[in-house]
Amino acid sequence: MHSYRVAVIGAGYVGLTAAACFASLGHHVVCADVDESKIARLRRGLIDIVEPELAELVAESVAAGRLTFVYGAPAAVVDAEAVFLCVPTPMGEGGMADLAAVESVTDQVRDLLPAGTVLVNKSTVPVGTAARLAALVGRPDVAVVSNPEFLREGSAVRDFLNPDRIVVGSDDRVAAERITALYARLGAPTVLTDAASAEMVKYAANCFLAMKLSYINAIAELCERLGADIGDVTAGMGYDRRIGPSFLRPGPGWGGSCLPKDVHALLRVADATGFDFDLLDATLKVNDRQVERVLDKVCAACGIAPGGSLDGVRLGLLGLTFKANTNDLRDSPALAVARALRERGAELVAYDPSQVNTDPAVFGELLTLVGDPYQAAKDVTAVVLLTEWQEFRTLDWGQIADSLAEPVVVDTRNHVDPDVLSRVGINWYGVGTAPRLVDTVPAVTR
Structure with missing residues (x-):
């Protein structure tokens, strides 16, 4: 060659x-x-x-x-x-x-x-x-x-x-x-192909993936309302070769350096031609809704009424990047959730394996950055898992259970095995499925 x-x-x-x-x-x-x-x-x-x-x-x-x-x-x-x-x-x-x-x-x-x-x-x-x-x-x-x-x-x-x-x-x-x-x-x-078609391929592909992610997050919400399990639903969908298993994981929303800007860009291009791309517009609206969904889930897990104040509630966040295996914080849904939690009054302690050498001042007053996941879980009302780092699957959850103020994990990625948490007495709240409760949730209303 x-x-x-x-x-x-x-x-x-x-x-x-x-x-x-x-x-x-x-x-x-x-x-x-x-x-x-x-x-x-x-x-x-x-x-x-x-x-x-x-x-x-x-x-x-x-x-x-x-x-x-x-x-x-x-x-x-x-x-x-x-x-x-x-x-x-x-x-x-x-x-x-x-x-x-x-x-x-x-x-x-x-x-x-x-x-x-x-x-x-x-x-x-x-x-x-x-x-x-x-x-x-x-x-x-x-x-x-x-x-x-x-x-x-x-x-x-x-x-x-x-x-x-x-x-x-x-x-x-x-x-x-x-x-x-x-x-x-x-x-x-x-x-x-020609140059225009090649340019269109990239936008068409990324926007399709964004729509697929928003779709499965919407299905996850419907599963919660109807008593279905999103894990079984996506397994049944993914075996269909016309659909495939990729991009069928519900979560706190999609982000990163590509999908958000590409969706917005294609919408603007469509607008310039006079085309109302309603499907793509709905993709953004569904994604924007996910942050509020996570907040509602955190409130429920902490015994707080939906929309209630989180003043005085200390939360441990696991993961800050927009996805695992990268140190990219751009348009991270984890940070969007963190900002929303902070606005409600929560005190945040966070750990991300890619950020251990980051100057904590980068995050300002948003959160306190710590050097390991066990510090993030110490004396918190709930752990909120926001990024699907592999190491979170294999944590010593018994040690974490001993250090939690309340036995609660909100798993926005359905990443941790709820059976593992149940065995050490932790209540697990996932996405698109019923909570796995082993203890009484604190009956606090604010």
């Missing part, structure tokens, strides 16, 4: 993962970022991102001489055959994706790109961005290609090297095939 000279602009989740994985496939990769301190740390082998297998892959690629880090996009592109834009496209005003970083980098490098270079947009962008960038570059000898990423935080390396599909879109078929060749060793199904 031909070894390409690849430049990756941006050393965040997507950029660093792409750079390390392309290097592992035998390409020579230069990864650039505008953060000089980040580049200095990467050169010393220090990875800020919590992502399984990523640090090892970066170290191997650097040692093999296939991966280097530079400051600034211009230094990375001087002899590149393919330049990948992996820069942030955060939610801007009105919900649209903010393309300032994408356009800024393109402006910086357009006159430096060697003839025949392919400029590849990997960032999530609205339909029409490839055409916009082609006009900005203004060079017939440089093609623009859309190659959206489908990486999940917590399994990004595995997703890159074992993809369900690779999507490459461009109005220049030869350029699209050149980018497809970079992935040849993976042997994955490939969709070659």
Whole structure:
């Protein structure tokens, strides 16, 4: 396989993962970022991102001489055959994706790109961005290609090297095939299409997943009202090949750096065309409802009337990131719940395995960050599990039971085995199923 000279602009989740994985496939990769301190740390082998297998892959690629880090996009592109834009496209005003970083980098490098270079947009962008960038570059000898990423935080390396599909879109078929060749060793199904369709694939996929999550959270609420069990319901659904078992876990809502901004962006795009995307709008409304659902569950578990005050109630939170196996706090439903609990007056003590080295001042007066889960459970009225870290399954729940002020766990992820908690005398409140009670819940009303 031909070894390409690849430049990756941006050393965040997507950029660093792409750079390390392309290097592992035998390409020579230069990864650039505008953060000089980040580049200095990467050169010393220090990875800020919590992502399984990523640090090892970066170290191997650097040692093999296939991966280097530079400051600034211009230094990375001087002899590149393919330049990948992996820069942030955060939610801007009105919900649209903010393309300032994408356009800024393109402006910086357009006159430096060697003839025949392919400029590849990997960032999530609205339909029409490839055409916009082609006009900005203004060079017939440089093609623009859309190659959206489908990486999940917590399994990004595995997703890159074992993809369900690779999507490459461009109005220049030869350029699209050149980018497809970079992935040849993976042997994955490939969709070659036009740029607009490739851009739409990413939004359509992410918004579908968001709808699936909102749907199962709505079903979970209905299960509670009807006496059904969401675990059995999702098991029965997941065996249907048309549905599949993924994204059928109820929880405190979906968040992270992708789904919220992509749903808002597609809604704005739909609005601009005069299309009322009611289904997607309902997806957001259902998700917004989950925080209040968790608050009601915490109140019930603590013997407090729905909507009542939590003044003087001390709660231990397990998990702060938006999902396990990442240190990403962006749009975390766990933090949304924490803020809502604090607004009701609760005193919060929290533990998250990815945040043990974080300066507690980051969370301000929202919560007290502690260094282990047992500290978070000491003398609290209830433990509220918000992120599905594997270590929470295997805690010494007997030790936690001894330190709790009241024997209560609110498990917003249905993550811990309720039988384990029952054996040590802890009342378990899950989602979409009946509570597992072994003791009298404190009959307090506020």
